[in-house]
Amino acid sequence: TKYLRKNYYIDDVSFIDGTKILANANKYSFVWRKNIIRFDKLNREAIIKLLHDMNDVKYVGEIPDGSDISTSELDEIIIHLENCLADLNDQIKQNKKLSPNPNKQRRRKLKSIKRKLRFRKDKLVEYQETNKIFDNRNSYSKTDHDATFMRVKEDPMLNGQLKPAYNLQIATSGQFITNFDIYQNPTDTRTLIPFLNKQIKNNSLGKYIVADAGYGSESNYRFIEDKLTNHIPLIHYGTMLKEQSRKWKSDDRKVMNWYYNAKDDYYLDPNGVRFNFNAYCKRTDKHQFTRDFKEYEAEKYDINQNINSNALTKSGNNRKIRINYAWEYFKNKQKELLLAPKTNDIYAKRKIDVESVFGRLKASLRFNRFSVRGIEKVKRETGFAMMALNIRKLMTKVINFILLYTKTGFTLNFKRKSCFL
Template sequence: MKTGNNYNTNQMTLEISLQFRPESDHPASLINDFIDSLNIAKNYIFGRPQVYSSPALLKLILFAYSRGVYSCRKIETFARENKYAEWLVQADCPSYRTIARFITSKEIDDIFQNFSANLISILRQHNLIDEAVYIDGTKIHANANKYSFVWRKNTIRYSELNAKKAEKLISEINEAVNLGIENYDDWELILARLENRIDELNRKIEENPKLSPNPDKQKRRKLKSKHRKLKQCIDKKLEYQKQLETYGSRNSYSKTDTDATFMRLKEDPMKNGQTKPAYNLQIATNNQFVLGYYLAQNPTDTRTLIPFLNILNNQNVLSQNIIADAGYGSETNYRFIEDHFPNCNAFIPYSTMLKEESHKWKVDDRKVMNWEYSEKDDYFVNCNGVRFNFLRYSVRHDSYGF
């Protein structure tokens, strides 16, 4: 290489093409070996008859993401200027439109079906992870209006009020016009009979068009009012039923994103604990590698552990050691791991574990574990000398039936 006064980019040079191969432990090599192990279909076809290599596109995108490049236009530039990225695509750089179409295509979903299991295999072959899975979660704000909330309690309350209103209305209709109503719960049948009675009044009015005042017109006017109100009650009933179906096991959802649940986020500019539409993203990691993820609608981490463990187990990602913080500690989760994953070790503290190790907790006279216990006769004696004998075994159920 010429430097100093001899440096000139316009001079004639003799180019010698040398084969470039990245180091074996370089991320580009690892990504290349991993994608080749997936046996992905070679060609990606989109729109017009244009074909590009699907493995090459996926290699380029993953390598660009690992370098903090996320924009499709920047990935195109990255493929032209970075020699490792250029090696992954074999100097056949795709346009940003091709990259954007590939990222949003259905083919990506098909590729990710066997993605996790193959990733774990490659990482273990290179000794990059061990037999442990670290689980944690974070809440991500949904792209929905923060004032578009719908609450289950309000739906139930309004549904009950609507039922009382309809029952009163049907009773008034039955008193005004005897429709032979026996079942007040069949609102559609009552509405149909009311429409038949209105049709009868219409025929009577047409037979005597010159009669004035016409009592049938007064009856028709009242029945039309009752018909309109009962129709509104039926529409509201259907609306509340649809809302309850949308809730599922949740207590809220957003009108503009029905999959999002209202929960408290760490980023709270109002500092008042205001709930916002969000998702609870659960991630399993090891040595800074993401091994699996689960997008939950439940705001509490305790309720997300069991379905997440099932997902990891189905994808052959679950390791021998399960490690999580106290937010996942519950009797339900401990029992589930013991029953369904007996070969796994759960390193999950319960909520008061750290507090119990403190001096303040150990000297607190109100804590039962600090009382004197007689194992022979099975009784406790508190610090004031009061004896507490065993009374009975009891079983209680939480709101989820455990």
């Protein structure tokens, strides 16, 4: 990166994008988190049922339904069963001629419970180990535990099924790759912040951060606003293009098309229903990101103190709307930046700069699938591919320079070689 910057091959713009690369794993070796949670619950219910069947063994205390049983507790119960079976064996030896012998029936039942408990304990340990492998993911592959099932463009079956893959993120400038990283989550939204931190650490982040709508979220905008004050994000949000359409602007269901009185802080919908400020509220998502909202509630009665049916929901409650003013601020800021001539020209280069790199990676190098397993090995293999692309791009520039400033007779041999570069 220092060499490229010194020779003016790259500028102060970082184009960021991601793609999915198939993992070296079996396409049908999937393990789904929801299924493991469901199977674990059923397994624990089966354990509770078995423990209830042990009441005649006089096990200490009754275990209520839904108890959280640990493996150590199961080990103690199995040892208790083995001691009970040893006592029954002694009693049966003392009364060999007794027939029918109730102790034999009891021993048969306890042996069955012991065998089933051992099986359930093994399953409990298996599910606990499986939950550790997930590591906040929804799936993984049995043949490559670090691979996550994602939707990839290079679908071998051409039917849109999920395949084990890794999420490759790259940053480019002048079609040179300035940084890359591998992630296990399928969406690009949550990869931006750690990827930006890595670029800052490596001193490879440009002043302008350009990315597509897949990265446009409040958490990403807020991180750049608070932490990267010297950088300018040029990142579309999901509905930006739709908001510019005539259909969106004429849709009365959109709150942004309602009348707003800033002085008295209320909204008026197209039916004349007034929404007054009610309360501040927060919403925290599963990734622990908190959003702040202002809640507005519709006036139930009109001027004549009659109930306004337009102010009520189908269930008869007052209608409410929630406005995220931080999100609206970031949206308006991005809209101004992307509509300005200078920054719009920078954003327009995104497809030419970063998408062409993916094209050379997959079409020219045939890099559509990893040949190693494990995320650390995958990162090293990706590094070789990134270096190959950069060297290839650099040699192309060098040869083009030679072709411009040398004699025609000398450059004929280079023209053939440049086809391979």
